[in-house]
Amino acid sequence: MVKSGISNVDNRHQALGLSAEQVLGMYRDMLLARKVDERTWLLNRAGKIPFVLSCQGQEAAQVGAAYALDKSNDFLCPYYRDIGLVISFGMTARDLMLNSFAKAEDPNSGGRQMPGHFGGKKYRILSGSSPVTTQVPHAVGLALAGRMEGKDLVVFASFGEGSSNQGDFHEGANFAGVFKLPVIFFCENNKYAISVPFSKQVACHSIADRASGYGFPGFSVDGSDPLEVYRVMKEAVDRARRGEGPTLIEARCFRFTSHSSDDDDRHYRPKGEVEEEKKKDPLPLFYRYLRETGVLTDEIEKEIQDWVAREVDEATEYAEAAAAPAPEDTLKHVYAE
Numbered sequence: 202m203v204k205s206g207i208s209n210v211d212n213r214h215q216a217l218g219l220s221a222e223q224v225l226g227m228y229r230d231m232l233l234a235r236k237v238d239e240r241t242w243l244l245n246r247a248g249k250i251p252f253v254l255s256c257q258g259q260e261a262a263q264v265g266a267a268y269a270l271d272k273s274n275d276f277l278c279p280y281y282r283d284i285g286l287v288i289s290f291g292m293t294a295r296d297l298m299l300n301s302f303a304k305a306e307d308p309n310s311g312g313r314q315m316p317g318h319f320g321g322k323k324y325r326i327l328s329g330s331s332p333v334t335t336q337v338p339h340a341v342g343l344a345l346a347g348r349m350e351g352k353d354l355v356v357f358a359s360f361g362e363g364s365s366n367q368g369d370f371h372e373g374a375n376f377a378g379v380f381k382l383p384v385i386f387f388c389e390n391n392k393y394a395i396s397v398p399f400s401k402q403v404a405c406h407s408i409a410d411r412a413s414g415y416g417f418p419g420f421s422v423d424g425s426d427p428l429e430v431y432r433v434m435k436e437a438v439d440r441a442r443r444g445e446g447p448t449l450i451e452a453r454c455f456r457f458t459s460h461s462s463d464d465d466d467r468h469y470r471p472k473g474e475v476e477e478e479k480k481k482d483p484l485p486l487f488y489r490y491l492r493e494t495g496v497l498t499d500e501i502e503k504e505i506q507d508w509v510a511r512e513v514d515e516a517t518e519y520a521e522a523a524a525a526p527a528p529e530d531t532l533k534h535v536y537a538e
Contacts, residue, residue: 212494213428217435219268221496227268227427228487228497229505231260234285235484236513237294241301241316245462249521250301253462254317256284259389261483262452263359264289265430266387269438270357277326278340278358280333281317282389282456286359291324294512298520305526311533312526334360334369337386341373344382355441359387362451363394365408374449378415381446385437386412388449389424391456396469412449424452425483428490455481 214224238257244250256263263285270277272290279286284297296308300319303312308321310328320328327343329336340358347354364370365388377384388408392399405411412419418440422433430452437448455478459466466475491497 212496213490214494214496217428217432219428219431223268224428224491224496225501225505227264228491229509230264230267230289231285231427231484231487232505233294233509233512234260234263234288236509237288237297237516238284240513240517241298242458242462244301244517250316251303252316253301254281255456255458255461256282258457258478258482259391259424259452259454260285261427261487262387262389262424262430262454265427266357266359266385266434266450266452268427269431269434270355272325274353275325275355275357275438276340276343277319277324278336278343278356279319279326279329280336280360280364280389281319281329282361282391283319283359287319287324287326290326292319292321292326294516295519296321298516299523302520302523303526304520304523305530306523311530313531313533334364334367336360337364337369337373338376340384341377341382344377344384345380348380348382353442355383355385355438357385357387359389361394362388362390362392362399362408363397363402364388365411366394366402374411374415374447377447378417381417381444383441383444384447385434385441386447386449387434388451389454390451391454393456393460393466393469395460395464396466398469408451409449415447415449417447417449419449419451421451421453424454425481425486427483427487457482 234256238255241253245253259282263283267286267289277290299307300309301316305312309319318329320326327339337358340356344356390408394402407421409419409421420433423429433450440448457475
């Protein structure tokens with residue numbers, strides 16, 4: 202981890218109890234997520250990997266949330282865009298590239314699932330599945346199991362705003378609210394459920410408004426600001442650990458890419474919308490904050506940029522050359538052996 206020589210700076214991250222090293226770690230994780238994502242798009246267009254589900258524009262929400270959790274004790278139930286989240290919990294660029302290339306060493310599924318189906322016991326990440334929102338009741342079940350075993354853990358479940366319209370979300374939120382389970386429901390509202398805009402998905406003003414129906418608080422936060430996301434998340438995590446139950450957080454984000462590599466967002470987005478939203482790109486905004494506070498120097502910036510570039514290049518080369526899964530592994534972990 203890079204070290205900053207700056208101390209005693211009167212700024213937001215110190216007020217939140219975050220050190221210079223921690224916010225530099227946030228920036229590094231956000232940058233690595235963006236660069237891994239950009240590389241997978243190039244590989245897809247070159248015909249080398251089949252599918253991409255992008256995190257571009259949502260990195261700050263993901264990384265800010267992750268840093269409020271205890272990576273050695275808490276659990277993640279992420280959704281398919283959460284590259285920044287899983288990187289912050291320990292997944293490497295190599296892990297993610299092995300997943301994208303569907304190679305045997307892929308720690309998520311041994312190359313048997315599509316990209317974005319994150320999972321790994323050593324990372325405390327529950328394996329995801331393709332039907333959206335199934336991770337929400339699973340997260341609630343994890344939290345209940347922890348309660349029954351007397352463990353001090355918090356479970357984090359993330360999803361898009363479109364997923365919040367599914368029955369899984371409402372059933373999970375209701376159960377967690379009734380039993381005051383230590384779950385954080387984290388909605389990354391990127392304004393589109395594939396091609397359906399937010400205004401045609403829900404009648405309420407904010408996804409956070411839905412929390413009151415289940416008896417716990419809801420908050421809407423600027424998803425382009427990792428420190429603001431961290432602040433609200435930390436309060437929710439502390440509340441969960443005190444036994445006060447779940448919290449619903451809506452992180453207002455924007456998806457800079459199409460829904461996936463098989464989608465063309467020019468058919469449903471207003472012209473110029475993406476360019477306008479990119480003015481709030483979380484990476485340059487956080488970069489500017491770190492520079493203005495003196496935490497990010499030229500030397501540290503070069504060190505981070507060089508490290509990220511090496512990580513992405515090495516991961517790509519390794520994954521492309523790695524062995525494919527054996528055909529007989531298709532049924533592995535599906536039936537009792």
